[in-house]
Amino acid sequence: MIIIKIFSVFLIIILGIFFRKKRFISSITIKEISLIITKVFYPSLIFSSFIKNFNTSDLLRNYLLPVGTILIMVCGYIYGIIFSQFFIFKDQKEKDVFRFQCTINNYSFLPLPIILFLYGEKYVSMLILSTFGSEISVWTIGILALTGNRFKKENLKNLLSIPIISIIISVITIFLKDIISIENQTLIETGRTILNVINLMGNATIPIALFIAGAKMGEIEIKKIFLFKTLILSILRLLVIPLTSILLFNIFSFPSDIMKVLNIVAIMPTAIASIVLSEAFESDSQFAAESVVLTHLLSLFTIPIFLTFFNKIF
Numbered sequence: 001m002i003i004i005k006i007f008s009v010f011l012i013i014i015l016g017i018f019f020r021k022k023r024f025i026s027s028i029t030i031k032e033i034s035l036i037i038t039k040v041f042y043p044s045l046i047f048s049s050f051i052k053n054f055n056t057s058d059l060l061r062n063y064l065l066p067v068g069t070i071l072i073m074v075c076g077y078i079y080g081i082i083f084s085q086f087f088i089f090k091d092q093k094e095k096d097v098f099r100f101q102c103t104i105n106n107y108s109f110l111p112l113p114i115i116l117f118l119y120g121e122k123y124v125s126m127l128i129l130s131t132f133g134s135e136i137s138v139w140t141i142g143i144l145a146l147t148g149n150r151f152k153k154e155n156l157k158n159l160l161s162i163p164i165i166s167i168i169i170s171v172i173t174i175f176l177k178d179i180i181s182i183e184n185q186t187l188i189e190t191g192r193t194i195l196n197v198i199n200l201m202g203n204a205t206i207p208i209a210l211f212i213a214g215a216k217m218g219e220i221e222i223k224k225i226f227l228f229k230t231l232i233l234s235i236l237r238l239l240v241i242p243l244t245s246i247l248l249f250n251i252f253s254f255p256s257d258i259m260k261v262l263n264i265v266a267i268m269p270t271a272i273a274s275i276v277l278s279e280a281f282e283s284d285s286q287f288a289a290e291s292v293v294l295t296h297l298l299s300l301f302t303i304p305i306f307l308t309f310f311n312k313i314f
Contacts, residue, residue, distance in 0.1 A: 003304045009113045010300060012207055016214020030215050037209050042108075043166035045202030049125035050170035051195060056178045059171060064254055065126055066133030068262040069107060072245045073137035076103040077145060079236050079244075087229055092148055093284040097274070098229065099145035100283075101291045102236055106268040107134040109209040115264055116206065118307070126261045128167070134265075135164050146281050213272050217296065220275075220289040225297075227290070233270075234295050238302045242266040260310070267306045269295035 019025045054062075080102030089095040108131050115123045182188060245266040249259050270292050278285040 006304050012210040013214035016211040017218035020215040020218030025215050027219060030212055033212050039162055041201055041205040041208060043162055044198045045205040046128050046163060046166040047170050048195060048199040048202040049128055050174060053122050053125035054174055056175055059174060062126060062129055064258050065130035065261060068254060069130045069133035069265055070137050071248060072266050073103050073141060075244050076241045077141045079241055080145060083236060094287045096146050096148050097278055097284045097287045098233060100142055101233055101270045101274060103145045104138055104142045104271050105237060106271050107131060107265050109213060110268055111264045113206045119260060123261055130261055130265060132167050135161060146277060146283055216272055217293060220293055225290045225294045230291050230294050233291050234298050237270055237295050238298055263310055267303055269299040
């Protein structure tokens with residue numbers, strides 16, 4: 001049953017790959033839709049999920065979610081630093097991408113449908129809350145890894161991305177909703193109508209994001225992906241780092257419902273966005289693409305194995 005559910009997620013990605021390979025969708029369209037997802041659909045999903053599933057006490061009680069994702073990324077960063085010392089890279093840029101891919105994984109759009117299918121909408125909102133820590137990690141230790149441990153102050157401005165701003169607005173709205181009592185029926189009905197519209201747009205996020213992720217992967221022309229370095233990176237990203245993170249969650253006695261979300265985040269492959277970031281920061285985008293394809297391919301096997309294990313334990 002778990003394998004069937006996971007395959008349905010990857011089926012949408014495969015459709016995206018197919019449509020791009022057949023040139024039914026252009027690279028310009030992929031870029032434009034990606035912007036729409038980031039600026040419209042995903043923020044809508046964030047806001048609607050938070051408002052429907054959280055109150056003030058829930059937010060305070062689940063502070064370990066962003067803490068946990070930071071812990072996952074820090075584990076990856078440390079492993080990347082250590083293991084990058086044992087390989088001969090063609091240049092520093094390839095070495096930097098190796099470290100970044102160990103640090104940052106696909107923490108949002110791939111785990112979204114998996115968590116929705118397995119645990120329901122309540123846990124989707126918990127995943128979104130956890131991305132607060134993931135975004136912080138991307139623009140701090142992630143960029144640190146990608147730029148050869150050279151960090152610039154201007155990178156901090158990226159912390160105020162639209163998803164992060166959406167999380168902040170959602171949290172403020174929840175606090176205000178719990179403090180202020182509104183009895184005017186017109187205002188209440190207006191608010192519900194607006195929330196329904198936002199919820200409708202948010203529901204489009206998962207299938208569109210998976211399809212576009214597949215289309216982006218379909219742009220990658222790779223002759224050799226089963227290289228020694230990418231295989232070692234895949235083992236680290238899909239096995240070693242998740243197992244270390246899960247062990248730490250147990251050592252620190254994270255609550256079981258929080259661990260359900262964080263465990264799934266931990267087992268995800270490398271981030272597809274790493275290709276774009278590698279290009280933006282003039283690193284080795286080809287190596288990034290190779291590792292993205294290989295880790296996503298292998299995760300077809302590792303994710304169901306982990307989830308079967310989680311299903312028996314939690």
